[in-house]
Amino acid sequence: MKFKLAPSLLAADFWNLEKAILPAVEAGADVLHIDVMDGHFVPNLTMGPIVPKALAGKTDAILDVHLMVTNPENFITDFAKAGAHWISFHVEAATHAHRVSQQIRDAGCKPGIAINPGTPIAHLEAMIDHVDFVLLMSVNPGFGGQKFIEATYQRLAQLNALIEKSDNTPFIQVDGGVGVANIGRLYQAGVRCAVAGSSVFGKGDPGQAVRELLAEVEKHDA
Ligand SMILES: O=C(CO)[C@@H](O)[C@H](O)COP(=O)(O)O
Ligand SMILES: [Fe+2]
Structure with missing residues (x-):
C-alpha cells in the first residue's frame, strides 16, 4: 500500500479550517484524521459527526475518524452517515470489539482497532483478522502535541x-x-499511514510541512 499521511485536525486553526486543510491535501496528504474524544475514555472533549459532515464532498481526502470514546457502538451510524470512510475504536473501550468492527463494515466504512501505549500488543490477537488497519498510539490518547514514546x-x-x-x-x-525526525524510521518499520497534528498544523504553512514529511518518507523508501 502507498504511504498515506493523515494530518490531524485537532491541531488545525478552527477559525480557518478550510485554509488549513486545503494546502495540506494539495501537498499530498491523502487522509484527514478526526479525533473524537468523549471526556470519559480520555480526559478531553473534541468533535462530533458535524465535523466529517462539513468536510464530506468538499475534499477527496479519506475521512478517518478516531473514536476515543467508551461505548463506540453508539457512534458508528452517525459518523458513517456523516461521511466517514475509516472508523477506528479502542480495544480498551470495546466490550464487544468483534461486533463493533462488523458494525463499522456494515455501515460501509473500513474498521480499525486502536491500542494505547500501555496495552500489550497480544490483546489485538483476536481482532487482527477482523479489521482493515491497526492504529498504534505512540502517545497516550487525549491531547495533541505530546512527545513520541520511543x-x-x-x-x-x-x-x-x-x-x-x-x-x-x-x-x-x-x-x-510524529514529525520529520521519526516519520522515515516509522515508514521503514512498516507504518503505512502516519497521523501528524502539530507537525502539520503547528507551523505557518501546512502545505510545506506535508511536503517535508512526505520527502522524509521518500528518502527512506529503499
Ligand atoms: O489521537 C490523538 C491524540 O489523542 C492524535 O491524533 C493527536 O491529535 C496527534 O497530534 P500530534 O501528536 O501529531 O500533535
Ligand atoms: Fe488520533
Whole structure:
C-alpha cells in the first residue's frame, strides 16, 4: 500500500479550517484524521459527526475518524452517515470489539482497532483478522502535541510479527508525536499511514510541512 499521511485536525486553526486543510491535501496528504474524544475514555472533549459532515464532498481526502470514546457502538451510524470512510475504536473501550468492527463494515466504512501505549500488543490477537488497519498510539490518547514514546518501535516489531502469523494483513497507522525526525524510521518499520497534528498544523504553512514529511518518507523508501 502507498504511504498515506493523515494530518490531524485537532491541531488545525478552527477559525480557518478550510485554509488549513486545503494546502495540506494539495501537498499530498491523502487522509484527514478526526479525533473524537468523549471526556470519559480520555480526559478531553473534541468533535462530533458535524465535523466529517462539513468536510464530506468538499475534499477527496479519506475521512478517518478516531473514536476515543467508551461505548463506540453508539457512534458508528452517525459518523458513517456523516461521511466517514475509516472508523477506528479502542480495544480498551470495546466490550464487544468483534461486533463493533462488523458494525463499522456494515455501515460501509473500513474498521480499525486502536491500542494505547500501555496495552500489550497480544490483546489485538483476536481482532487482527477482523479489521482493515491497526492504529498504534505512540502517545497516550487525549491531547495533541505530546512527545513520541520511543517504545513504539519495539511495539511495531511485535505488531508486525502478529500480523505476519495471521491470515489478514491490516495496515499499520501510527498516531502521536510524529514529525520529520521519526516519520522515515516509522515508514521503514512498516507504518503505512502516519497521523501528524502539530507537525502539520503547528507551523505557518501546512502545505510545506506535508511536503517535508512526505520527502522524509521518500528518502527512506529503499
Ligand atoms: O489521537 C490523538 C491524540 O489523542 C492524535 O491524533 C493527536 O491529535 C496527534 O497530534 P500530534 O501528536 O501529531 O500533535
Ligand atoms: Fe488520533
